[in-house]
Amino acid sequence: MIQFDGVNKVYDDGHQVLKNLNLEIKQGEITVLIGPSGCGKTTTMKLINRLISPSSGHILVDGQDISTVDPVALRRKIGYVIQNIGLFPHMNIARNVGVVPRMLKWDKARIASKVNELLSMVGLDPRIFGNRYPSELSGGQQQRIGVIRALAADPSIILMDEPFSALDPISREQLQDELIRLQHELKKTIVFVTHDMDEAIKLADTIVLMNDGEIVQAGPPERILRHPANDFVKSFIGQKRMQLEHPLRGSLPVASDVMVESPAVASPTRGLAEAVKMMEKRRVDSLLIVDKGNRLVGSVSIYQVLDHYTDESKTVADVMKPIEHAVKTNTPLSVALQLMSAHQLPNVPVIRDDNEFVGLITRGSVVSHLAEVYSEESGETANVG
Ligand SMILES: Nc1ncnc2c1ncn2[C@@H]1O[C@H](COP(=O)(O)OP(=O)(O)O)[C@@H](O)[C@H]1O
Ligand SMILES: [Mg+2]
Structure with missing residues (x-):
């Protein structure tokens, strides 16, 4: 479990980006942070793996205040996937997936077997794809590699910051389906950021809707859709849905x-x-x-x-x-x-x-x-x- 307890974040320029954030992210669930650009989603993610520190308040992982944990040890149990995943272009796919296990000094055989297992898990034949280079893969395949690379050292928490946003709608749906399937087996604690309400509804056990550094509403998708807390939530749901209904704005035809x-x-x-x-x-x-x-x-x-x-x-x-x-x-x-x-x-x-x-x-x-x-x-x- 991840807890935010009265967390504030003020950047050096004096801008208060997070305002008294209180949040419980449950073990083994997909929690989706959603909200307009600049509302503080990425800041919230970076706080969890201590890329940045709160100005005040506490963040607890499994009951322990993370400010007291060695950041390297903390990040070992947290996988991170971002939009432009930055696969290493000069490493083949097998080496890319094995980056973290190599840092952890696993022996070669163990790394190889983990890499094979992960590639197979997302339907990429290790014998074919292991030796390829990132530039030889489609966007969707590269993003799959980003996801399994984050899984390689078997972290209990996975942070995914708009991981599928740059993909075409069909690849995006496929990766969403795969994530749901993987999560069914793996039951990780996943924090997933998106600005796409459809994606949030599809993936989330809990949606956390943010605006201007504050949580506006949190709960299961069904509850948020049926009982939007206020006009902001209503308009956010409504507006996004309208956009998605237009066939040329990234929606999938039905x-x-x-x-x-x-x-x-x-x-x-x-x-x-x-x-x-x-x-x-x-x-x-x-x-x-x-x-x-x-x-x-x-x-x-x-x-x-x-x-x-x-x-x-x-x-x-x-x-x-x-x-x-x-x-x-x-x-x-x-x-x-x-x-x-x-x-x-x-x-x-x-x-x-x-x-x-x-x-x-x-x-x-x-x-x-x-x-x-x-x-x-x-x-x-x-x-x-
Ligand atoms: N290092 C930084 N220094 C100053 N302001 C920042 C920094 N990083 C982000 N911000 C500002 O904080 C706000 C929230 O950013 P971010 O968490 O990236 O939002 P989101 O991911 O929801 O789009 C934005 O106004 C952004 O400009
Ligand atoms: Mg962001």
Whole structure:
């Protein structure tokens, strides 16, 4: 546990950056600090690993006032990940990940096995990536290395200061998902800074919303969303959400933005010849079968229909397959794409919360959507520039 007890921080220029901060960061949880630029988030992080000291007040880690602990010993149990992680460019990835264990004088075999374990944990094959250099990795891969490097010496606390802010939205979502998965196994005490409310909601056990050096509200995401303490919190949530809804401001599109709205459907009572005709007319090789309440009951492909074609008594309901995968209208596109990729699906149906069928994401619809977004984007740039 990390405790802030009446902490004030005044920088040399007399500016009071933190004002009587009282905060309890719980063991094994992800606590997310969020607030406008300059509100004191990074200052709070630096206080925890004694890169700076409070002007007054106390910070306790596991009950011990950190001003009485040797800073080197303290930092050994605290991993630190920042936005531009600064991998050492002339060291390969294996050496980069092993930096802290080498400083701690672990033997070579132990370092090598730890490095392999960590790379594998984030889906990077050590035999391939261990020998590469940082410049040969994508931004997302470099940031993964930053995260596992912070984990190398098995610290109990990890400070992450806007670690994913510079990444494109898809990589960012992937790293968030990975962090959640890692945390499930590792149960570290994580302090995570962001200015993105969506990221905070997704990751946080506890959100600490700061403004101008003070804590405005702290609590679980659900409580903050339902019971914002004041207008600042309301506007912070509202404003950030509005920004995120605009497709060109770093938001991820959701299923309903990308789907085809009138895909080829048929009712379960259609005969097989009718089904073939409908496919011909729509130039598709499968139909979704929906009941009278517009609920999905299955799908048929042209092959299933032709396999049974000679049996005139059969309807599409007799030959259809059940729907195994569908997404909701508000499912992020990235999640839908992962689903399609993992199960080799040519398309995935989109349903509303009441299970009513509303559209279909196909590879073609994804491409069209991206083409639209990127042409709008370059259009905007052209106007500005
Ligand atoms: N070393 C410093 N000296 C003087 N002022 C600083 C120093 N570091 C940060 N500040 C100021 O402290 C305030 C909070 O900074 P910071 O903690 O980095 O905010 P955040 O991470 O929330 O954007 C800002 O007004 C910043 O300009
Ligand atoms: Mg900062």
